[in-house]
Amino acid sequence: MNLRDAIVNLYRKAATSLPADVESALRSAYKKEEPRSRYILSVLLENIRIARKTGRPLCQDTGVPVFFVKMPACEVQLDLRNTIIEATRIATREIPLRANAVDVITEKNSGDNTGTGFPIIYFGETKRGRLVIDLMLKGAGSENVSRVYSLPHAGLKAERNFEGVRRCVLDAVYKAQGKGCPPYIIGVGVGAARDQVSRLSKEQLLRSLKDRNKNEIISKLEEKIMHDCNKLGIGPLGLCGKTTAIGVKVGVNHRHPASYFVDVSMGCWAERRARLVW
Amino acid sequence: MRQNPNFKKQNPKTKKDKIKRLAVPLTGDDVLSLHAGDMVLISGKIVTGRDKIHKFLCHGKRSGEEIPFDLEGTVLYHCGPIVKKTGKGFEIVAAGPTTSMRVEMYEHLVIPKYGLRGVMGKGGMGEQTLEALKRNLCVYLHTIGGAAAYLAERVIRVIDVWKLGEFGSADAMWLLEVFDFPAIVTMDAHGKSLHEFVETKTGREFKKLLR
Numbered sequence: 318m319n320l321r322d323a324i325v326n327l328y329r330k331a332a333t334s335l336p337a338d339v340e341s342a343l344r345s346a347y348k349k350e351e352p353r354s355r356y357i358l359s360v361l362l363e364n365i366r367i368a369r370k371t372g373r374p375l376c377q378d379t380g381v382p383v384f385f386v387k388m389p390a391c392e393v394q395l396d397l398r399n400t401i402i403e404a405t406r407i408a409t410r411e412i413p414l415r416a417n418a419v420d421v422i423t424e425k426n427s428g429d430n431t432g433t434g435f436p437i438i439y440f441g442e443t444k445r446g447r448l449v450i451d452l453m454l455k456g457a458g459s460e461n462v463s464r465v466y467s468l469p470h471a472g473l474k475a476e477r478n479f480e481g482v483r484r485c486v487l488d489a490v491y492k493a494q495g496k497g498c499p500p501y502i503i504g505v506g507v508g509a510a511r512d513q514v515s516r517l518s519k520e521q522l523l524r525s526l527k528d529r530n531k532n533e534i535i536s537k538l539e540e541k542i543m544h545d546c547n548k549l550g551i552g553p554l555g556l557c558g559k560t561t562a563i564g565v566k567v568g569v570n571h572r573h574p575a576s577y578f579v580d581v582s583m584g585c586w587a588e589r590r591a592r593l594v595w
Numbered sequence: 596m597r598q599n600p601n602f603k604k605q606n607p608k609t610k611k612d613k614i615k616r617l618a619v620p621l622t623g624d625d626v627l628s629l630h631a632g633d634m635v636l637i638s639g640k641i642v643t644g645r646d647k648i649h650k651f652l653c654h655g656k657r658s659g660e661e662i663p664f665d666l667e668g669t670v671l672y673h674c675g676p677i678v679k680k681t682g683k684g685f686e687i688v689a690a691g692p693t694t695s696m697r698v699e700m701y702e703h704l705v706i707p708k709y710g711l712r713g714v715m716g717k718g719g720m721g722e723q724t725l726e727a728l729k730r731n732l733c734v735y736l737h738t739i740g741g742a743a744a745y746l747a748e749r750v751i752r753v754i755d756v757w758k759l760g761e762f763g764s765a766d767a768m769w770l771l772e773v774f775d776f777p778a779i780v781t782m783d784a785h786g787k788s789l790h791e792f793v794e795t796k797t798g799r800e801f802k803k804l805l806r
Contacts, residue, residue: 353632353634353779356634357739360739360742360745360777361739361741361742363742363745364739364741364742364743364744364745364746367744367745367748368743368744371601371744373601373688373689373743373744373747374677374688374689374743374744375689375741375743375744376689376691376741376742376743377674377675377676377677377688377689377690377691377743377765378675378691378693378743379677413677413679413688414677415675415676415677415689415764415765416763416764416765417765426763426765428763456741457694458693458694458717458718458740461694473805474805484805487801487804487805488801491797491798491801494718494719494790494793494794494797495717495718495719495740495790495793496694496696496717496718496719497694497718498717498740498741545804548800548804549797549800549801549804550793550796550797550800551793551797552793554717554737554739554740555718555719555790555793556737556779556781556789556793557789557793557796585740585741586741587741
């Protein structure tokens with residue numbers, strides 16, 4: 318198999334098969350929910366099973382494909398970019414994915430999920446000899462309720478500290494209510510610049526729900542925020558319940574003395590991500 | 596008309612006695628019998644429409660240009676499906692709901708104009724729509740966000756499509772026949788909104804957590 322076809326398969330895996338850690342988090346939520354949210358979760362679990370069995374996408378919004386690529390040093394980015402674009406066209410036609418790339422000037426849909434800055438590809442390098450491609454299919458419902466904050470924030474009484482970060486996340490989740498398909502998986506990025514924290518928070522969504530942050534302070538913060546999100550009571554699809562979030566992952570960068578940006582990337586329950594090591 | 600190959604004639608796994616069955620087209624009395632919190636299974640002909648269709652119906656329609664389907668009593672489903680063209684017609688591959696709030700500024704105009712009895716999507720809608728539901732005896736149905744493979748199996752067949760060439764597959768208006776399509780009534784014609792209730796309730800918790 319060539320790399321292009323391997324990327325087509327990566328698309329297929331991401332679109333049709335939910336990662337095991339996410340499915341198992343939904344399954345444990347199902348066990349402790351109330352009747353209505355239990356019913357909703359039972360449909361979600363059944364949907365996961367059907368999508369995997371039939372090879373049809375879990376959600377009709379197959380989202381914006383976001384690639385996080387780590388290349389062995391010295392390989393050519395341009396070639397890989399072209400291969401990804403070619404694979405995107407094939408995956409759109411064959412799986413099929415929904416065509417989601419719309420030209421902002423003409424309002425025309427390109428029909429194949431490619432266009433200016435579409436799919437999104439972030440390149441990085443690795444010292445290891447193998448290419449690592451992480452793909453996330455990010456739905457618009459949850460992306461639309463994501464937010465960026467600049468601290469301090471008077472309305473939220475959020476200062477420039479982790480308590481302030483907690484307040485931002487709770488605000489984002491409260492405002493999102495059921496619009497982004499909860500239970501949510503929440504990525505948080507803290508740092509010096511808006512563009513950087515937005516990318517950082519999205520990158521957190523690649524982490525397994527089962528991993529523990531290596532930094533003890535941040536690990537505790539993640540647990541605290543997740544606990545508080547679930548106290549809100551928004552529940553599956555926003556129709557009340559105990560499970561509002563099944564994962565909170567925080568990433569931090571150094572900040573400027575005068576800036577403290579917090580980005581909250583909301584991920585829907587159907588967190589479609591897959592990895593290819595080549 | 597060819598049956599959707601993904602259609603499965605099986606009922607959702609749940610206690611049937613708690614679930615009301617609705618046959619579309621709905622009457623005003625059907626709508627009045629529904630209350631926020633009711634779980635329902637919908638069967639009959641429904642249409643899809645999201646951002647482009649709503650905008651077009653309110654601002655873009657040229658005179659004499661009309662929807663070729665009878666929408667009286669039907670349900671307008673906020674959905675941009677994945678549809679595959681096959682030799683014999685169209686196959687619904689994935690058909691979950693999209694966020695309804697995006698069409699809040701249009702829906703209160705569309706409901707009375709076309710005699711809709713139901714609007715279906717996810718995430719709920721705002722005050723203008725709630726008021727229009729009450730005034731026109733219509734109901735908001737919340738279906739299962741993200742469960743697109745499952746919901747595609749509740750579609751018996753694609754009957755017709757409008758504006759496919761102009762708007763593309765996800766934004767076209769699809770006339771679908773569905774069977775036992777699951778939803779929860781979250782905004783009723785009596786002025787009650789489960790979303791308002793959840794927002795108020797979670798708002799109290801939110802304040803406590805920020806104390």
